[in-house]
Amino acid sequence: MSTPETPPGPEEPRYExxxxxxxxxxxxxxxxxxxxxxxxxxxYFT
Structure with a gap:
């Protein structure tokens, strides 16, 4: 049941x-x- 979670890489800025x-x-x-x-x-001044 262990799924490897890969953090979002800097090459794909999707959220910000x-x-x-x-x-x-x-x-x-x-x-x-x-x-x-x-x-x-x-x-104003004219």
Whole structure:
């Protein structure tokens, strides 16, 4: 009744995305927020 359990190898990341994707999304979000602040600031001060 002993079944050998093989741990998931690093060559098949199925359950979680690579960590670089989250960092990339963070930078994109930061850029969008900064651009929005610049545009809204320009509209507000004119």
């Amino acid at each position: 995305p690579p960590p670089s994707m989250g960092k990339l999304f963070g930078w994109i979000l930061l850029f969008v927020v900064a651009a929005l602040a610049v545009v809204l600031g320009g509209i």
